[in-house]
Amino acid sequence: MTAAAHARPRPAATVYPAVAAGAFRRYATYRVATAAGVLTNTVFGFVLAYVYLALWDQRPQLGGYGPEQAVTFVWVGQAMIGAVALLGGGFQEELQERIRSGDIAIDLHRPVDLQLWWLAHDCGRAAFQLLGRGVGPMAGGALAFDLHLPTDPLVWLLFLLSVWGAVVVSFAIRYLLGLASFWLLDSSGLLMLGTFLGVFASGMLLPLTVFPGLLGDVVRALPWAAMLQVPADILLERRTGTGVLTGLLFQACWAVALLAAGRALQLLATRRVVVQGG
């Protein structure tokens, strides 16, 4: 008790970067798993690239992309799977386990913010997975296919900014799902639902610009569009000029709204925490 009271918390300016760096190193430890992931993403990339080529051969300019852009979309998606946790993964299972076991009570006593702690952790994880699992498939795709890659370094910079936006939106959604464990004994079903929505409405399944009619309008406005469709459109230069700005703004709005919702839910949830003595 006294030890905790006397310990001086590290200033926030160094603690969150330290958490992010720790998460980066933690994921960097599993080299074989990373290599296996790169292989899997590359195999899927090849399969989907040929399917897209056949589709765009029939309908050039479908969804506003040329064939080269469509194939590039496939590889951008495969490169971002790990970083943006498009097929699940990340921190939420761990958070749920801590809620279930009661360890969350310790986390809440730490002189750090729970949401920011996990956000820092997720950014560190994403940074590693973008390098470790993103560069490989992208390079493989560029070797085997003609890709539409921008030559202007500014576009690449904006793309990376947008990928970070995608990670934050993805985090905010997964944080909300993870917190549901305070109310549900087993929220694995909810996480599963979240993953399906993520695959369906992010552009992983097909670019959202290809979705027909009203369905297309709806999915393009949902937060999942911020997780792949927006960054991909910036890299493919389907969004240029003000289009880039509105894309980034779209991501920022969803990020702020979802993080705020996470914060509100966290307040509600922590009122429910009862620490058993003994």
Add this chain to the structure above:
Amino acid sequence: MVDALRAYTLTAGMWIRASLTYRASFAMALLGSFIGSGLDFVAIMIMYSHIDALGGYAVAEVALLYGATSLSLGITELLVGNVSRVGANVRNGTVDTLLVRPVPVFLQLAADRFALRRLGRITQGALVMGWALVALGPVRAGWSPLDWLLLVVMVLAGAGIYGALYALGGAFQFWAQDAAEVQNAFTYGGNTLLQYPPTVFAGELVRGVTLVIPLAFVNWVPAATLLGRDAPLDLPGFAAWLSPLVAAAACCVAALVWRAAVNSYRSTGS
């Protein structure tokens, strides 16, 4: 052999009873498996909302390919899918426990945490296959009883080929424990490949999955005969009936590699 299969059914039965204890959770997991494996078909339907034929195949023909590979993979995933988690057992040394029991390690692993929810993929594949058979009316009208037999053989032999890939992937994890995802590239990646017609893919890729990893025999080759199309690589007509032989050969290779892998197991330190 009979004892081993009895042990498998007993263990699987225990896990089935366990999963049915929480009805609501089980129903949700089943639905999840159904939807999760069905998303790919949604993508195909969206594609066909823009086109009439992909690689020259109409939507009903692609649905037959899709249904066949989904059924095959679903059966394999249900029966031996958990072999893909052996890496964790090797890492923490619990293969020791499996080795001292009088049941083959492979069957123990396959039955461990037997996941009945995987019926979701099988159901989904069966529905798409059923729809394909209805939509293929004119083609199907010309089928002889032999063709119907080929349809059944295709699904079962396909499950055998996927089974060999699961065993090979599991064996690989004895050497590279964290490489569980490698086999996803071949099983789920292969499944995605086989959902689309062979005409979509580059020649070298088709040659690779016909002659090296015999994925083409899961559905492409037999389905070509059923659909009255040219088989990939212009294989002769009787090749459609070779899939059980290919599956048997693949399983033999996988069994040998699996045995070598188990023999190389060295337990953990401390």
